[in-house]
Amino acid sequence: MITDFLSKFFLARSTRWKSKEQICEWQQSSFVRLKKMTLTKSEFYFDYCDKDFSEFPVIDKSIHVANFNTINTRNLDWKVATDIALRSEKSRDFENYYRGFSVGLSTGTSGNKGIFVLSKRERIQWAGYVLGKMLPLDFRVHRIALILRSNSPLYESIGFSFFLRFQFFDPINGIATIIPDLESFKPTILIAPSSILDLLSQLKIKIYPVKIISVAEVLNEDQESRIENYFEVKVEQIYQCTEGFLAASCRFGNLHINEDLVIVEKQWIDKDRKRYSPIITDLNRTVQPVVRYLLDDVLIHDSKKCPCGSPMSRIGSIEGRCDDILRLYNGAAYKNIFPDFIRIAIICHCSEIVDYRVEQVQSNHLIIYLSPLNRVTKNGVLVGLAELWSELSVIPPKVRFRPLEPIEWMAKKRRVLRRWSED
Ligand SMILES: [Zn+2]
Structure with a gap:
C-alpha cells in the first residue's frame, strides 16, 4: 500500500512533463492500460474495449447513475450503495463500508445525487x-x-x-x-x-x-x-469532485488540470467566451470507472502559458454549474448570462453589498436576495443590471428584492441559480 501512496505522491510532484505531446502519449498509454485492466471487467464497457478512446460513449450523471450496476467492476448494486451512503450521512458516521469499499454521496445539488465507491487502494x-x-x-x-x-x-x-x-x-x-x-x-x-x-x-x-x-x-x-x-x-x-481530482493551483496561483490523472475534453458552451463543460476520464479508477463523463460544471479555458512552466492545461476559473447560467430573451432567442457577469454588475456599483444571491424563477423574472437590503444597495444593483442588460441587448427582466438569510450550512453555496428552463 505504501508503494501506491508513494507512486502517486511522486507523480504529483513530478517535473518531468515538458510538452503537451508528452502528456498526450502518457494519457494514451494509460488509457490502453485502463481498458485492459479495468474496462474489460465492466459489462457496460466490455464491447468498447477493442475500440479507440473517441468511440467510447459520452455519458452524463443520469446515464452513469442509471447504469451504475453494469458500469462498476465489482457487482455492486446502486440501491444498496445509496442506502449505505445515506445512512452514513444521517448518523454522521462515515465508517460504513460496502463489501470493504467506502461509499460516499456527491455534494451535488439535491435531486441529483451521485455516488462514489472507492477501494482502499484507490483512496x-x-x-x-x-x-x-x-x-x-x-x-x-x-x-x-x-x-x-x-x-x-x-x-x-x-x-x-x-x-x-x-x-x-x-x-x-x-x-x-x-x-x-x-x-x-x-x-x-x-x-x-x-x-x-x-x-x-x-x-x-x-x-x-x-x-x-x-x-x-x-x-x-x-x-x-x-x-x-x-x-x-x-x-x-x-477542483475536486466525486468524479475525480481535476485540478490544483500551482505556485503562481493558476489552476492546472491534473492531466497525468485525468483526460479532460471540452464540450463548448460558448467558444468565443471560452466557456465549456468538461468531459472527464479518470485514468486510475478501477471499481467505478469514470470514462468520458460530462460534468455539469462551467469552466473558463485559459490558453496562456503559465510562468511555472507546466504544460498542463489551465483553467482560468470555475464558473459554476450549468444551471448557474441565467437565460434571458433578446427578442429572437435566449442568451446565456454567465454568473460572472451578474457578479460584476452587482458588486461594482455598491460597496455596501456584503452578499447576494440571484434566482431566475421565470423567463423574465429574477429574485435578488441582498445583504444588507436597503435603498442604497437596491439602487446599486439596479444600475449595474441595467447596464448589463443593455450591453447584452436582452429584454430587462422584472426584479424583486428580498433580504438574504444567513448561510445555510447544509447547502452548497450558490450565488446564481436558474430555476426555470425554456423547454
Ligand atoms: Zn502554473
Whole structure:
C-alpha cells in the first residue's frame, strides 16, 4: 500500500512533463492500460474495449447513475450503495463500508445525487496524489484541518500518515461551534469551502495557517481578497469532485488540470467566451470507472502559458454549474448570462453589498436576495443590471428584492441559480 501512496505522491510532484505531446502519449498509454485492466471487467464497457478512446460513449450523471450496476467492476448494486451512503450521512458516521469499499454521496445539488465507491487502494493513491500536489516542501510536521459539510471517506484516508496530523471539523451546528477546537488544533494547513474561509476571516479566528486551500465551492475574487488580507496567505484552490481530482493551483496561483490523472475534453458552451463543460476520464479508477463523463460544471479555458512552466492545461476559473447560467430573451432567442457577469454588475456599483444571491424563477423574472437590503444597495444593483442588460441587448427582466438569510450550512453555496428552463 505504501508503494501506491508513494507512486502517486511522486507523480504529483513530478517535473518531468515538458510538452503537451508528452502528456498526450502518457494519457494514451494509460488509457490502453485502463481498458485492459479495468474496462474489460465492466459489462457496460466490455464491447468498447477493442475500440479507440473517441468511440467510447459520452455519458452524463443520469446515464452513469442509471447504469451504475453494469458500469462498476465489482457487482455492486446502486440501491444498496445509496442506502449505505445515506445512512452514513444521517448518523454522521462515515465508517460504513460496502463489501470493504467506502461509499460516499456527491455534494451535488439535491435531486441529483451521485455516488462514489472507492477501494482502499484507490483512496491511498488519491491521498498520495493530493498531498504530493499540495504539501509545502518544508519537511515539517503539518497539521491539516479540513472543514466540510460531511466527512468524505476520501479525505479520511489522509489520516494515517506519519508525517502529518489530520483533523476533520464538521460545521453542521454552525461555524461558531468549531472555532475553539480549530484554535487549539492550530492548523498549519486549512482546507475549507470558500464561504467558510471567508466567514472565519470575518470572525477573526486566531489561527495562523501557512497554506489555505479552497475546495468544493467557486472562489470569488471578493472572497479571495478578504481571506488573503486576513490570513496573509495566498488562497490556493483544488477542483475536486466525486468524479475525480481535476485540478490544483500551482505556485503562481493558476489552476492546472491534473492531466497525468485525468483526460479532460471540452464540450463548448460558448467558444468565443471560452466557456465549456468538461468531459472527464479518470485514468486510475478501477471499481467505478469514470470514462468520458460530462460534468455539469462551467469552466473558463485559459490558453496562456503559465510562468511555472507546466504544460498542463489551465483553467482560468470555475464558473459554476450549468444551471448557474441565467437565460434571458433578446427578442429572437435566449442568451446565456454567465454568473460572472451578474457578479460584476452587482458588486461594482455598491460597496455596501456584503452578499447576494440571484434566482431566475421565470423567463423574465429574477429574485435578488441582498445583504444588507436597503435603498442604497437596491439602487446599486439596479444600475449595474441595467447596464448589463443593455450591453447584452436582452429584454430587462422584472426584479424583486428580498433580504438574504444567513448561510445555510447544509447547502452548497450558490450565488446564481436558474430555476426555470425554456423547454
Ligand atoms: Zn502554473
